[in-house]
Amino acid sequence: MTNSVNENQAPQSNLGMGEQEPDSEISLLDLLQTVVDNLRLLVLGPLAVGFAALGVSFLIPPTYTAKTQFLPPQQQQSVAASMLASLGSFGGLAGAVGGIKNPADQFLAYMKSVTLQDALIDRFNLQERYETNTKTETRVELTSNVRVSSGKDGLISVEVDDKESQFAAALANAHVEELGKLLGKLATTEAQQRRLFFEKQLTQAKDKLIQSEIALKATGVSGGVLKSNPASAVAAVAGLQAAVTAQEVKLGAMRGYLSETAPDFKQAMSELLNLKVQLDKQEKDTPPGGAKTSSEGDYITKYREFKYHETLFELFSKQFELAKADEAREGAVIQVLDKAQNPERKTKPKKALIAIIATLAAGFALLIFVFVRQALINAGQDAESALKIAALKASWRKALK
Numbered sequence: 001m002t003n004s005v006n007e008n009q010a011p012q013s014n015l016g017m018g019e020q021e022p023d024s025e026i027s028l029l030d031l032l033q034t035v036v037d038n039l040r041l042l043v044l045g046p047l048a049v050g051f052a053a054l055g056v057s058f059l060i061p062p063t064y065t066a067k068t069q070f071l072p073p074q075q076q077q078s079v080a081a082s083m084l085a086s087l088g089s090f091g092g093l094a095g096a097v098g099g100i101k102n103p104a105d106q107f108l109a110y111m112k113s114v115t116l117q118d119a120l121i122d123r124f125n126l127q128e129r130y131e132t133n134t135k136t137e138t139r140v141e142l143t144s145n146v147r148v149s150s151g152k153d154g155l156i157s158v159e160v161d162d163k164e165s166q167f168a169a170a171l172a173n174a175h176v177e178e179l180g181k182l183l184g185k186l187a188t189t190e191a192q193q194r195r196l197f198f199e200k201q202l203t204q205a206k207d208k209l210i211q212s213e214i215a216l217k218a219t220g221v222s223g224g225v226l227k228s229n230p231a232s233a234v235a236a237v238a239g240l241q242a243a244v245t246a247q248e249v250k251l252g253a254m255r256g257y258l259s260e261t262a263p264d265f266k267q268a269m270s271e272l273l274n275l276k277v278q279l280d281k282q283e284k285d286t287p288p289g290g291a292k293t294s295s296e297g298d299y300i301t302k303y304r305e306f307k308y309h310e311t312l313f314e315l316f317s318k319q320f321e322l323a324k325a326d327e328a329r330e331g332a333v334i335q336v337l338d339k340a341q342n343p344e345r346k347t348k349p350k351k352a353l354i355a356i357i358a359t360l361a362a363g364f365a366l367l368i369f370v371f372v373r374q375a376l377i378n379a380g381q382d383a384e385s386a387l388k389i390a391a392l393k394a395s396w397r398k399a400l401k
Helices: 002-037 039-057 079-097 103-111 114-124 135-145 165-185 190-218 231-254 263-285 294-330 351-380 383-400
Strands: 064-071 146-150 156-162 335-338
Touching (some): 064 165, 103 156, 114 165, 156 165, 190 294
């Protein structure tokens, strides 16, 4: 009895499995049948859309792209940089003010700056050309039409899009011209930065030197009054004081780009400590020269201060002259490799690409439409699905009202 029941159940099970496979095959066949039934729509529809998109592309105004390439100013090894070692601790001052990590990125920022863009807007009257109300909107429109990039070869390229080929070339070349004007107002090279730094220090040192010289003359005591001649000892102390001051300035500048644990910073700190030790020793070893009157002591103090400022002035003056010579030799020269020419061919619109994309998009959309429509037709043949569809339509009409 048990075996007969199992034998009867097995065919039923196999029959059930056999019935599921045709359902899956029929579903795929139904999809294929749907595609074949709507083959004309799926073929002619996308083609019609593609031809329509191609026709519309002829109505789009052409866009021309002009391109220029240039080599940004290069920082060279200056004469002053090679002579800084002779100044000991004072030589590190120029290293604190010079050296740009990535010049290409810096020049890209200049090209996108508000100052340069406003100069171009005023030069070409772009606010009227782009039909914008404010300069902010004009900058946004200008940014969308200009592409600035730098390559691994060190060249910077400027690409400008416009409806007129001649204007596109003029605007591209104007970017380079306005960049040159902007660099003329900024200290971008090492020599320019050093020149500004030493010019400021030289002015301050000169003022203090004049004040100390006036104070020295006001004492009314000349060197011949002193029994001992402290000039050489005082001059040595003043020189060490100037070196200590220069080293402290150097450390202050290094804190802007180095941490206190950096080897260079530690070395500079060690040099400062050694200079201070020498200064203390020199001051202690300076002979008192016997008992001095108050006027003589005041003269020595003023003389030491005068020599200190005189030494600083000489150091700053020498570095300022070297920086000026380097600046005149180096300069912020932009070397244009490829000047923008009037483009002969338009870059936009790409008619063939527009037609192909429109055809593929229309075909995909029609394919989805055909499948959805067939699914709704099949669902309408079932009573339960028909009720749901009717309720959905009623809700949709109600929502629209």
